[in-house]
Amino acid sequence: MKLKKIFYKTAIFACFLTLSGNAQMKQVFYHNGVIYTGNPQQKYVESVLTEGNLIVFAGSEAEARKKLQPGYQEINLKGALMLPGLSDDHVHFVSGGESLAGLNLRGATSTTEFTQLLQQFISGKEKGSWITGGDWDHESWEKKDLPTKEMIDDVSPDNPVLIHRFDGHIALANSVALRMAGITSATVSPPGGEIVKDKKTGEPTGILIDNAIDLVSALIPDASLKEKEEWLNLALEEAAKLGLTMVHDITYRDDLRLYQKYEKEGRLTCRIYTRMPVADFKYLAALGIQSGFGSDMLKIGSLKAFSDGSLGAASAWFFDPYVTDPNWYGLPSDIVSNDSLRSWCLQADAAGLQISVHAIGDRANSYMLDVAEEINAKNPPRDRRFRIEHAQHLRTEDIARFKKLNVVASMQPVHLVDDGNWAHKRIGEDRISSSYRFADLLAAGVHIGFGSDWWVASLNPFRGIYAAVTRRTLDGKNPNGWIPEQKISVEQAVVAYTLGNAYAAFMEDKLGTIDPNKYADFTIIDRNIFEIDPELIKDTQVLRTVVNGVTVYSKSAER
Incomplete structure (x- = not known):
């Protein structure tokens, strides 16, 4: 067993060396499985052919075989389900690795x-x-x-x-x-x-x-470079094992340096779309750096800020008071109270940077929509894709504003399995319907991306899909789903974890579906989640994860 693990790690490391550039231009032929492309015009195909890091064909097996060249690699899916590479729209990646170690x-x-x-x-x-x-x-x-x-x-x-x-x-x-x-x-x-x-x-x-x-x-000593490398290694291994090919990370300067080091060394086995602290916008703007700067493995994506706290901490900011205290409405962040956040967002957007702001309570979400509306009115028109992270509690009148302003709702369905146990203790039964309004947002035509908020919650995307589809809570008291009218289909959840997240990162032309000329990022799993009992989705096992044409995880190699 030990020798097998050493062999597996050695083989995977050899593959890493191709990740930062093009994979070797060898053909890889995938067939004999259920291949879901995510393309509405051709949802399923019999086979996929890649060359290097790109998809060159998706269609019938007979046509694919006509294109095969000597020396190609064949991957027999043996009935497994192949998906476009899954991604996570909200992680604290290095901290997630730290949590695995601590x-x-x-x-x-x-x-x-x-x-x-x-x-x-x-x-x-x-x-x-x-x-x-x-x-x-x-x-x-x-x-x-x-x-x-x-x-x-x-x-x-x-x-x-x-x-x-x-x-x-x-x-x-x-x-x-x-x-x-x-x-x-x-x-x-x-x-x-x-x-x-x-x-x-x-x-x-x-x-x-x-x-x-x-x-x-502030008193805790900074971690050493060795410690941070250990944490990043654990995070990358966890992402690969769970089928994730890209994460949208809350990134600090030391993290960015580490990611750059790994990319240069060919050790970055997951695409990273970074979100730097919003206060850093001045440094980026002064250098002329705009959203999308970098490579397709490591991009400076957007700027992250907080507009309020959390429901569990009773610091999420609401229009109506908490049921536990008629004088307590939650806690807007200090940069909301002193107007810095609004000012920074206007300036950062004018400099060509994307904004993504945490908002839990309905008042925090409404406030951020006000900021987005002001940006649209005052700054030159462009495809800005303003993001609200979590978008957890929404008034009905604000859902239409997401669509009108083209604000992306970046949401984490896995949280609802916890929140549904106790949310009524914070905001009361009559306001529960404001929570995690996936179906209403999709019906309004809003762009949605899904993720986990790891380390806060499990990084496993299949637990997130399970939560969005069933809305069953951990206490077992909602077998038909907590707020069942907001349940969505498995396909809608998968699209949020693939094309939805690619759109939020301005990468829908390169990622999110299995189509020719897109990157060869795939998640291959042991069950057809579109057809099984939704209760079984959360137990899904990843068989293979492919990033940029390279297998970064194989369950068979791990055994």
């Missing part, structure tokens, strides 16, 4: 288990070293209250701890970390964040929300 508390189903898992992890660490990661979810515990520092102080007396809830918008710090950050009962919450304090004593509970997390995270 502390994971997502499996904790009780407060006791939460503390025990943390204690086990700390036991192997040096005194004084930071304990990070987490991915905990208090809604899965017997008590649904947010944790406090008292729950973890006894097991972490010698280590500063900052562990995040799975949505990334709440973190728990222990007393050691709070002392290091100088956070006391007298510390004022920063704009766009909250230091949660005990209502009786006024002391910090250890819970930090949104921008308040930065007060502690």
Whole structure:
């Protein structure tokens, strides 16, 4: 088994050397499977022929065989389903790799288990070293209250701890970390964040929300290049194993340097469409860099910002108050409150850069549509493809605005399997229908892309397809789907993970369908998800992942 794994890794590494340029111009002939092209004019074909990194033919097997040249490679699909390469429109890629290597508390189903898992992890660490990661979810515990520092102080007396809830918008710090950050009962919450304090004593509970997390995270030493390479290696392996051929990444400067290094070395096995922090627009604009700069393996894509928080943290920004507090409407980000975001978006768009902004609550989404409308009115007309990330809770009147303004709804269906368990506790049963309105957006002709928000949620695209199609929640209380009128078809979900994401990245002429002259990016899986019981979709196994004409993952080689 060990020798097979070594052989597999060696073989795959040899393939990597062709990824940054054209694959060797050898023909590869795919046949004897179910080949879904994603092209409405010809949805299924018998065979596909590639040369180097391009598709040169998609059609009948008889015609394909006439085009074969000596030395071609034959891949017998043996009945498997072949799809255009799947992509993910919203990831934190390097952080996702870090999560695979670090502390994971997502499996904790009780407060006791939460503390025990943390204690086990700390036991192997040096005194004084930071304990990070987490991915905990208090809604899965017997008590649904947010944790406090008292729950973890006894097991972490010698280590500063900052562990995040799975949505990334709440973190728990222990007393050691709070002392290091100088956070006391007298510390004022920063704009766009909250230091949660005990209502009786006024002391910090250890819970930090949104921008308040930065007060502690700023103290954590930067990871070494070696650590980041390890994380990126894990992320690339995970993406390949799950059939992903491109990700739209929330990218920081150090990440971009690392991606460039990997591309130069031929080690980038997944296309990366980067989204830099919106505040960086001035540097890009000064250099004359516009969206799309780079190669088709690594592009500077768009600029990312936050307009609000999350529903789980009760910081998503709504028009109506939360049911738990009639005076609380959520938390617009500080750059919304001080008008920086609107100003930056106008300037960045004028410089030819794409905008993509996180918005969860209905007020945050409406606000970003206002910004998009202002951009369209004030800046010269162009194909800008303004993106709203998540687009999670929408008023009916705003759906038509997505279409009118050609705003892309970049959504993550896998979140709804969690949210459906408890969303009513935040916004009430009468407002639940605003959630994840896939069917309404598609009916209005809005461009939709799908992804995961990894590390926040599973990177597995088949869990996302399952969620969009069934809308079944983890608690099992919605067998017909949570808000069933918003369920969509398997094909609609697949298109969102392929052509929809390619459109959001201005790459629909090169990716998203299996057509001649497009890149040879394919995801080959073990079942026909268009025909099986939707309940089985989430268990789909990837057999082969092809990027730029190169097999970057093969299940048969892994065994």
